[in-house]
Each structure stands twice: as structure tokens, then as C-alpha cells.
Amino acid sequence: MSTENAIKNSDTTIQFYAGLKTIGGTIFEVKYKEERFIADFGMVFQNKEGVQARPQNIISELQAIGVIPLISGVLKTDEIDENATIAISHLHLDHIGLLQYVHPDVPIIMSEGSKTLYEHLHTIGEEPNVDVAKQVKSVPFHQALFVSEHIQVEFFPVNHDAPGASAMRITTPDTTIVYTGDVRLHEADVDTANLPTIAGSPDLLIIETTNVQEEFLDINPVIQSEADKLTAGLLEIKSPLVFNIYHRNLKRLEILIEAARQKGKTIVFEPETAYLVQAYKLEAPHVRYLLDERYDSKISNQIHAIQPITVAELNSEFSQVWLQSSYHHMMTLLDLPVKGATYVHSNGVPLGSFDPVYAELLEWIEKLGMELVVLGVSGHAAAAQIKWLADAMQAKVTIPLHGFTPELLQGPNQTFLPEKGEIYPISTLLGEK
Ligand SMILES: [Zn+2]
Structure with missing residues (x-):
């Protein structure tokens, strides 16, 4: 398909800036006349040890190396376009990582659950550069909203490992597009499973394909719920336990707290995570936060519902404790009797061997005399489930993205693999011209 075809004035177009043949970021734009709807604004750029962009030029430099799209x-350095809105499917960095470079006058919309988490993340210093209260507006699920004169969006809940995760339906006068965001399907799931019923038969389906990879194509698609898989694994561990999690997954916090209770252990969180535990009212008598003045964050002052525990206290009670340890705080473990402990890696960072830091993490674990146990649960549907979802959605054109090998997914009708940066009139994609 070519963009040389004349674009009718009334025609909606779509353009992909990121998310093609990668899981590292997703950004696409739907345009109707001058009205612009941008879905997700993420890119994972981990280069902290390497070449640094200079703060004064950071946007242009990150554009020059392809991290920030053109x-x-x-963007903050742009003359603002008042016709643009950015909509966020969920709060993983590959979907929101570039919001920090967005001009403060560009409206950002997301689900109510996402906005609540975003505010809490802002409080604990993780999303410092966006004024959430001023710039972000929340949208209830199942309520269509006009973001501009002709472009309408409706958010739907989906199952994914972040609170507030959403799919969205984008409607213009001449087309309907459904974007799944990131999705998972458990046996007992209703949200993702309901998507075909409530948002089926769009012109275009844009669907994630994280697990649609050659080696996963034949794997049994039954995915246990987080609680089913993790609780059993956690309860089996007899030694003291150190864990590394991604605290944007609130469900994971809840499961750990409950498993520790069942095992009769005290569970100790880093202050930032403890703040989230408090914000979501997950506190319990056996929950503590670590008070270590060497790392102490200002957030400790805002934790009232959870009692602190010092490193000295932790030392004497270590066999009765499950302790959170993020990779960048591992030095604390030098002060504790962790030899013989089990290090539970539960989808914290560094996430896996594709991250160069992962090898260093393994070295640390070995150096400290701990045993590694990986107890993770994928946030993404299995390949066969994605195929089921694409078929059930019955889109005229299926666009697989956010995966290493999106071409392995064939939709029920036409399937289209876009090129980065190309502008596609929807009517061309639908074969109407
Ligand atoms: Zn995600």
C-alpha cells in the first residue's frame, strides 16, 4: 500500500512511530483532518551507564538517536498543536516512558485506575516530570468521550499486570479502530475475554504480540492467575527470603503480603513500595517498611499506617522476615545475614537476560551466597490466546505490533504490517481505493 494515493479531506489516517518488531515502546497517531489522537507515548531507553544526552538538548539529542520520535x-520544545490529545493504555514504561518530554499543555487521558496509580508514582518520585493533577484527565471505562470535534474514544478494562490497564476504541466519522494495549487472559478472566463482545468488528484492530514468538506458538495457552502460581511457589520456600518485584503490579504486592501472612513471616518493603501498600490499603499487622537512613527517602514521613523496622532489628529477626530488595538497593544486603537465603526474582528489574544488568544481578546473588528462584508471571497472553482474540475481534484489518515477530499473527481477514513513520489513509488499508 502506498501513501501516494490522494488523501481525501475526510479520510482518517494512521501513523506508527514505535512498537514495530519490538516490545520496547508503542506510539501511534490517528488523524482526522487537523484533529490528532496519539495512543501511548512510551519507549524504554536504558543507557544510564553509557552516553548521556545533555540536559539542555535532551529532546533533540534523543530524537537524533531515535529514542524520541519525530x-x-x-513535545516541550515544540510550538504546541492544540488539536492533539495523548491517550495512555497503561503505566508501563514502554507505554508512558516519554510523557516526561511532552509539553505541559497537551492533554493526557487515561483510565481512572491508571491516573490514581500515576499520582502515587509521582508522589514517590518515579514520574517526576509530569504535573499529574494539572495535565492528566481520567476517563471512566465504558463511556465514550469526544477528545476533539470528530474523534471519540472509549476505554475498556483489560487484564494486564498494571492497575487500570485499558483497551481503547477510537472512532472518527469514517472509521473505528480498536487498540488492545497489553493484554493477558487467565482462565477466570472476564475483562480481556469480553473485549470481542463489547468492541468487536472494528475496521482496524491493533493488537499486541509480545508472546507471539516461534518458541511459544505450541505452548499450552492456559495461564494460571498470579495468586495460583505465586502463592504455592512462595509457601514452599523454607529459608529466609529476599524478593525483587515491580511495584507497579499492585496485585503482586497483595499476593506477597497474603503469602507472608500464611507463612507467619514479617514482610518488609522499601519505603516507596510501602507507600503504595498504604495508598492501596494493603497494610496488615505483619507488614513493615525498611528504615535505612543511608537510603532514606523523604517518603518515609508520609507512611503512617505501616511501622518501620531498622537494619539492626532486621538483622536479629532475619529468619522470620521476607525482605524486598531492589537491584539498586542491594548494598543493604551486605549488612544482613543473607547467606543461605533464597532470592526470589518476581518480575523486578533487571527483568531478564536481555538486560545487560541481569548478569550483574546474578553475580551479586552468588557473591552474597543466596540461591536464585525465579517466580514470575507473564503480563501477556499466550500466542494461542492472542490468535483467539484477533479472530474473535473480527476486524477487517488486523495490525499486529508490540512484539518481536508480529508477522506470525494472522488476523481472520486482512493482516497488515505497517512501516514506521508512514502515513496510511484508512481507506487505503481497507482496500477502498
Ligand atoms: Zn505492559
Whole structure:
């Protein structure tokens, strides 16, 4: 398909800036006349040890190396385009990582659950550069909203490992597009499973394909719920336990707290995580936060519902404790009797061997005399489930993205693999011209 075809004035177009043949970021734009709807604004760029962009030029330098897309009218250094809105499917970095470079006058919308978490993340210093209260507006699920004169969006809940995760339906006068965001399907799931019923038969389906990889194609698609898989694994561990999690997954916190209770252990969180535990009212008598003045964060002052525990106290009670340890705080473990402990890696960072830091993490674990146990649960549907979802959605054109090998997914009708940066009139994709 070519963009040389004349674009009718009334025609909706779509353009992909990121998310093609990668899981490292997703950004695409739907345009109707001058009205612009941008879905997700993420890119994972981990280069902290390497070449640094200079703060004064950070946007242009990150654009020059392809981290920030060449997108007009929405970045801090741009003349703002008042016709643009950015909509966020969920709060993983590959979907929101570039919001920090967005001009403060560009409206950002997300689900109510996402906005609540975003505010808490802002409080604990993880999303410092967006004024959430001023710039972000929440949208209830199942309520269509006009973001501009002709572009309408409706958010739907989906199952994924972040609170507030959403799919969205984008409607313009001449087309309907459904974007799944990131999705998972458990046996007992209703949200993702309901998507075909409530948002089926769009013109275009844009669907994630994280697990649609050659080696996963034949794997049994039954995915246990987080609680089913993790609780059993956690309860089996007899030694003291150190764990590394991604605290944007609130469900994971809840499961750990409950498993520790069942095992009769005290569970100790880092202050930032403890703040989230408190914010979501997950505190319990056996929950503590670590008070270590060497790392102490200002957030400790805002934790009232959870009692602190010092490193000295932790030392004497260590066999009765499950302790959170993020990779960047591992030095604390030098002060504790961790030899013989089990290090439970539960989807914290560094996430896996594709991250160069992962090898260093393994070295640390060995150096400290701990045993590694990986107890993770994928946030993404299995390949066969994605195929089921694409078929059930019955889109005229299926666009697989956010995966290493999206071409392995064939939709029920036409399937289309877009090129980065190309502008596609929807009517061309639908074969109407
Ligand atoms: Zn995600």
C-alpha cells in the first residue's frame, strides 16, 4: 500500500512511530483532518551507564538517536498543536516512558485506575516530570468521550499486570479502530475475554504480540492467575527470603503480603513500595517498611499506617522476615545475614537476560551466597490466546505490533504490517481505493 494515493479531506489516517518488531515502546497517531489522537507515548531507553544526552538538548539529542520520535506539536520544545490529545493504555514504561518530554499543555487521558496509580508514582518520585493533577484527565471505562470535534474514544478494562490497564476504541466519522494495549487472559478472566463482545468488528484492530514468538506458538495457552502460581511457589520456600518485584503490579504486592501472612513471616518493603501498600490499603499487622537512613527517602514521613523496622532489628529477626530488595538497593544486603537465603526474582528489574544488568544481578546473588528462584508471571497472553482474540475481534484489518515477530499473527481477514513513520489513509488499508 502506498501513501501516494490522494488523501481525501475526510479520510482518517494512521501513523506508527514505535512498537514495530519490538516490545520496547508503542506510539501511534490517528488523524482526522487537523484533529490528532496519539495512543501511548512510551519507549524504554536504558543507557544510564553509557552516553548521556545533555540536559539542555535532551529532546533533540534523543530524537537524533531515535529514542524520541519525530512527532510535531506535542513535545516541550515544540510550538504546541492544540488539536492533539495523548491517550495512555497503561503505566508501563514502554507505554508512558516519554510523557516526561511532552509539553505541559497537551492533554493526557487515561483510565481512572491508571491516573490514581500515576499520582502515587509521582508522589514517590518515579514520574517526576509530569504535573499529574494539572495535565492528566481520567476517563471512566465504558463511556465514550469526544477528545476533539470528530474523534471519540472509549476505554475498556483489560487484564494486564498494571492497575487500570485499558483497551481503547477510537472512532472518527469514517472509521473505528480498536487498540488492545497489553493484554493477558487467565482462565477466570472476564475483562480481556469480553473485549470481542463489547468492541468487536472494528475496521482496524491493533493488537499486541509480545508472546507471539516461534518458541511459544505450541505452548499450552492456559495461564494460571498470579495468586495460583505465586502463592504455592512462595509457601514452599523454607529459608529466609529476599524478593525483587515491580511495584507497579499492585496485585503482586497483595499476593506477597497474603503469602507472608500464611507463612507467619514479617514482610518488609522499601519505603516507596510501602507507600503504595498504604495508598492501596494493603497494610496488615505483619507488614513493615525498611528504615535505612543511608537510603532514606523523604517518603518515609508520609507512611503512617505501616511501622518501620531498622537494619539492626532486621538483622536479629532475619529468619522470620521476607525482605524486598531492589537491584539498586542491594548494598543493604551486605549488612544482613543473607547467606543461605533464597532470592526470589518476581518480575523486578533487571527483568531478564536481555538486560545487560541481569548478569550483574546474578553475580551479586552468588557473591552474597543466596540461591536464585525465579517466580514470575507473564503480563501477556499466550500466542494461542492472542490468535483467539484477533479472530474473535473480527476486524477487517488486523495490525499486529508490540512484539518481536508480529508477522506470525494472522488476523481472520486482512493482516497488515505497517512501516514506521508512514502515513496510511484508512481507506487505503481497507482496500477502498
Ligand atoms: Zn505492559
